[in-house]
Amino acid sequence: MAIVTESFLPQINGVANSVLRVLESLKAGGHEAMVLAPDDPKGVPSHYLGFPVHTVGSLPLPWYTDFRVATVTVATLERKLAEFAPDVVHAAAPVLLGRTALIAAGRLGLPSVALYQTDVPSYAVRYGYGLAESAVWRHMRRVHEMATLTLAPSSFTMGQLLDHGFPRVGVWGRGVDAMRFQPARRDEHLHATWAPHGQCVIGYLGRLGAEKRVSDLAVLDDIPGTQLVVIGDGPQRDELREQLPHAIFTGAKTGDELPRHLASVDVFVHPGELETFGQTLQEASACALPVVAPRRGGPIDIVQEGRTGHLYTPGDMTDLHDSVARLVADPVLRHRLGQSARLTMEPRTWPKLCSQLHGYYLQALSMTRRSAVVAA
Template identity: 55%
Template sequence: MRVAIFTESFLPAINGVTHSVMRVLEYLRDEGHQAMVIAPASGGREPSEYAGFPVIPVAAVGLPGYQDVRVSGTTQLRLERLLEDFHPDVLHLAAPIALGHRAALAANWLGIPVVAIYQTDVPSYAARYGFAGAETLLWWRVRQIHTQATMTLAPSTHSRAQLLEHNIPRVGLWGRGVDSVRFDPAKRDEDWRRRVAPHGERIIGCVGRLAPEKQIGDLQALADLPDTKLVIVGDGPLRADLEAFLPTAHFTGQLTGTALPRVMASMDVFVHPGELETFGQSIQEAMASGLPVVAPAKGGPIDLVNSSRTGWLYAPGDLATMRRHVRDLLGDDRKRAAFSVEARLSVKDRTWGRLCDDLMGHYREAIAEVTTSRQRLSA
């Protein structure tokens, strides 16, 4: 199969969209398919290829104050020419909003099936960034984009319901895989724990972009828990503000490679305060690392966290309950150990290979739908 992937984010930016696209490309390579990636340019920092497939940058500008978010202004005509040269069987749109919209229009013009992967709740992000008035307009934009797709795949049941509520048609489900070999409790590093928590404190961990939508500031509700150390992994535009707001926390910056799974396995409890997660990949990675998870009962975490078995869900905004759940887990070694075992078991079989097998099925379904429509029109 020949797959053209249009993504709103790619290397060198590290985030959930980039991560998913990388895993899909590796799968396509391993299974003998052909692919190309079209992504916003990053000032020459983007790779020329990934997994043996070409990466084609298109003109883009960074958002003011957040240059890692690149918005492409390339034309539909340019995208049509790229597609005509590659002859894809299907288009994969990763978190489409700007580039993805024009790619969908180009694909429709050329009669190419489109599978749109919904991944980022952009309308709700706008409110977090102080543009609440733009939420209605952005939902109109999301509906405009996804109506152009042969099918849309939501990452969680909550996201699917949200899309259907906004009158977006043909919405299916496609989750995300997790590498339970890379993320493994066996990678716990006692030397690292002694450096970060020299008095034997329990470590409360969080991994995520340090930006408004992740609500990292909510962790202040945990900052004074006795005999604990708060560890925050990630980087972003709010880092300096958060370091001042949470002066006793340990900030590692962004971690990749072997460092991230080692640090995650060395935590005791994982807390994910963001309420706008369409999925929650870091939650899966924490669970694979054997960590019980405390997260709000909204969005992706609802599908991932089994309350009283693999962690706890709390009502959005109820930080007192979040604190109570964390204190409960840290104060009961036996319970925490039981939750740890169940957390890992719950995600161990969610491999990227299995999830990408499912994705190929969705590709074939989209291709069949477009082929059938053509046959009806020509009859």
């Protein structure tokens, strides 16, 4: 496998996280792999699990500095892929580097699986480039048309792609580490430091960026007996501190601290409306937390209304407020929904999901071989 990704370590995000899990599954299965990723001034590891990691030159996007724009030619990637001779090329969230890799794979006759993971057109709108949305959709469709298969992370996103004319689309979700994220990680002492008077702790975990709409949580400020805790970091941190003056900001958490902090809240809320999947919603559910999220995108496949949490109408702040207020007022309901959420996550293991992905690899390989026979 050649894994070509727009984001890799040291970045910590949904794209990089899923690539790491895929590499772990390839290692466990005895497969060979290599990684192609943009370089990063913070330093990219040269190997992961013994697999070589090759970097290419890149520049940060001015409006989204965490995203690196690769500056590499098709000929260079064609040479790197030819030297490794993979059976399949896996393009994680292809935009620029992934596009170049898909062109190179096509020239070499290699099958490819492209994972649509980031709602780039909607991000452009959210960051003030609304006039570019149609052009971005056209670009993304042209990129994915080059892939043997495109995999969407949720049924909602699959529908979006089909509506915009993307061909050969399937669905591949994401796994969750239910051992790392579990209710036993809850730290009552930590909870007490946040809520010394027994308040119900409302928690958010994720990047502090405009696309996550964390400022929407200000509408929860008047719910009595609550304390908002924001776990994460990002470019909007200082702005959000002003908009959410009563919230506790913990900063970014990693390692064992991440599940400890997440499991120690009482209600998990994620107001972002551009989630193609929503990994933090799965992690919160695995910690037996009821989840409140917009009825759009990936959360539709994760949150079961009235059983594991609540889905509110996107943009409806009253609906968001009332959904959270109901859970705050009813600890029995919180417990029941949280326990159900935990049960729904237990089967969603990374090994199971990666096994499904390996099936898509074989399907792409078979499709390419059939095409070659027909062409001959």
